[in-house]
Amino acid sequence: MNTKNFLYISLFTALFATSCKKDDAPAYDSNVKADLSVEFDNVVGAADLALNTGSYTNAAGESFTVTKLKYYVSNFVLTRTDGTVYTVPQKDCYFLVDESDENTHEPLLSIPEGEYKTISFLVGVDSLRSTMDLSQRTGNLDPAGVASDMYWTWNSGYIFFKMEGTSPASTMMGEYMYHIGGFGGMTSSTINNIKKVTLDLTARGVPQVKSGKSTNIHLMVDVLKMFNGSSNVSIAANPMVMFDPYSTTIANNYSAMFRHDHTEN
Amino acid sequence: MHRKHFIILFIFVAGIAACSKDEIADVFTGFQKPSNFPNTVYHFETNPVTKEGFELGRKLFYDPILSANNTISCGNCHIPTGSFSHPGHSVSHGIHDRLGKRNSPPIMNLAWSPTFMWDGGIFDLDLQPVAPITNHVEMDDTLVNVLNRLRNHAEYPSLFKKAFGTSEISSNNFLKALSQFMLMCVSSESKYDSVIRNQTVFSSSEQQGYAVFRQKCSECHSEPLFTDHSFRNNGLSITSVNDMGRYPVTLNDTDKYRFKVPSLRNLAYTAPYMHDGRFFTLDAVLDHYTGSVQLTPNLDPFFLQGAQPGIPLSATERENLLAFLATLNDKNFVRNTLLAEH
Incomplete structure (x- = not known):
């Protein structure tokens, strides 16, 4: 190879390498945090949930209304398309979705820029936080504040999921109440209804999280699945379920009520 | 100094000492573990007992402001002369004289207790008062209401400031003050x-x-x-x-x-x-x-x-x-x- 050719080849290689590098240059800076909102859109089957006014029918053939729907989501973890995992700092990561308060429907997370393929979260409050000193349970977990309606005082612990309404099938003055909790017990082992939900985001739109943008993951939360699941829940048979062995059936059912509908990048 | 004067002075000083000795029972000396007791289980590291915190807790304990209609205090069913139980009552009568189903237990030596209530449903002393405050047959209120009344009270914000360095009244410092009072209820002089x-x-x-x-x-x-x-x-x-x-x-x-x-x-x-x-x-x-x-x-x-x-x-x-x-x-x-x- 003569000198001239060598120079050409070197120059070409260098340019090519540079251009390649330029194409691979990260569009995302994982050192920069950006907003990602996760919308919990409560629905009943194919219909939007209308508190108090909407009437629906479950698999047991019982018609019902929903007068109250609240649940905790916490401990969000997101996995990038390259497989790396980001765990949202736990203390910023407890949200109470309350159907009657629109401001609670879209928890806002601050996560590193990037493209993400899965999201996972807990429905409920982890056992560690459930037993922490009261000074570590502020904001959405304050039993004198947001959590006052979602806390069992006689059997220390958070209520993870609360759904109430009316139904002619109920033998309890036409009402039903499901208050589901149980973190596994502090002084004795007992029921654990903490549910981990993991959703694939690739089929319905990978979120491209970038500073300056406001990416939104839109989840549909079908509360009909609380009734209709691997074991159908009947209002006539169980109009009221609180801290009770049967609560595990309800928790298993509602853990399947979340699905990714679309992403707004 | 004359010997006689010295004796008079001695008697005088002894008299003062005797006076102060009478008052010692009323002096706050902090939480002390009795020598024949085991180690405590309460988390003092997150709630050290101070004079101001204890006194605030004591005031709250005896204040019916914690109940929905300002009639029932903690001290109603936990009477000091009854070792903080409710002597003579099989079960206690709370607000509107509603009856519970269990006997009011004494409040003593709780720093050594891993659980609270007859059924042990509560695992942290700080969480204990929430149960009677919100129980329908006891004080029938909500923590939200109680804290709001305390915030609008003439004295409490400044007492919280003294005890916790902030006049902001939260569930945390409210319940920790009550814990400080209850932790001091140590019975070890039998x-x-x-x-x-x-x-x-x-x-x-x-x-x-x-x-x-x-x-x-x-x-x-x-x-x-x-x-x-x-x-x-x-x-x-x-x-x-x-x-x-x-x-x-x-x-x-x-x-x-x-x-x-x-x-x-x-x-x-x-x-x-x-x-x-x-x-x-x-x-x-x-x-x-x-x-x-x-x-x-x-x-x-x-x-x-x-x-x-x-x-x-x-x-x-x-x-x-x-x-x-x-x-x-x-x-x-x-x-x-x-x-x-x-």
Whole structure:
């Protein structure tokens, strides 16, 4: 190879390498945090949930209304398309979705820029936080504040999921109440209804999280699945379920009520 | 100085010393672990007891502002002269004289207690007051309401500022103040404690009763707190209330009809006895153990050693045992002015 050719080849290689590098240059800076909102859109089957006014029918053939729907989501973890995992700092990561308060429907997370393929979260409050000193349970977990309606005082612990309404099938003055909790017990082992939900985001739109943008993951939360699941829940048979062995059936059912509908990048 | 003057001065100084000695009972000296007690289980590292925090807790404890209609304070059902129990009441009457289903337990030595309530449903002293405040038959209020009333009160914000450095009243500092007061309710000055500390001796009857106690009671009522903090079924007959004790807390079948083993300290002040206050006298309690223990689900195996369920006691053993139990009464505790309403 003569000198001239060598120079050409070197120059070409260098340019090519540079251009390649330029194409691979990260569009995302994982050192920069950006907003990602996760919308919990409560629905009943194919219909939007209308508190108090909407009437629906479950698999047991019982018609019902929903007068109250609240649940905790916490401990969000997101996995990038390259497989790396980001765990949202736990203390910023407890949200109470309350159907009657629109401001609670879209928890806002601050996560590193990037493209993400899965999201996972807990429905409920982890056992560690459930037993922490009261000074570590502020904001959405304050039993004198947001959590006052979602806390069992006689059997220390958070209520993870609360759904109430009316139904002619109920033998309890036409009402039903499901208050589901149980973190596994502090002084004795007992029921654990903490549910981990993991959703694939690739089929319905990978979120491209970038500073300056406001990416939104839109989840549909079908509360009909609380009734209709691997074991159908009947209002006539169980109009009221609180801290009770049967609560595990309800928790298993509602853990399947979340699905990714679309992403707004 | 004249010798005579010196003597007068001495008498004068001695007089002052004597005066201050009388007041010592009313002086805050912080939380102190009695020498014959084990290590505490409360998390003092997140809530150190201070004079200001304790005094705030004491004020809150006796203030009916914690109830929905300003009528019921903690002290209503936890009376200091009753070792902070509700003497004479099988179950207590709360707001609008509504009745509960369980006997108001004494508040004493809670720094050593891993769980609270007869069923142990509460695992942190800080979380305990929320239950009576929100219970329909007790104070029937919400923490949100209580905190709002305290925030709008003429004195409380400045008292919180003194105790916690902030006049902002949160569930955290509100409940921690109450904990500070309750933690200071330490009963450790009974005759039994003095004997253990080699400051006095038992009478012959007390000594023999101590031997009976060790043979027949200490399995559950272990020294020096006189409870092992476990949950047991002691064979009480099941009433129409059908209180299943710890079962609703754990949902384990083996916890049905089990209740927390209560301490035997200060029995002279805490009658009636048992989780539902069904026995008015210690004699009635001993009658139960000697002759009326029922074979109900999960009866503690300790009661199944003899021909019939229960604990046999001869007349002499019974007499001596009662003499020993009387040495567990701590009159300094029930008269402690530091713990009384101010």
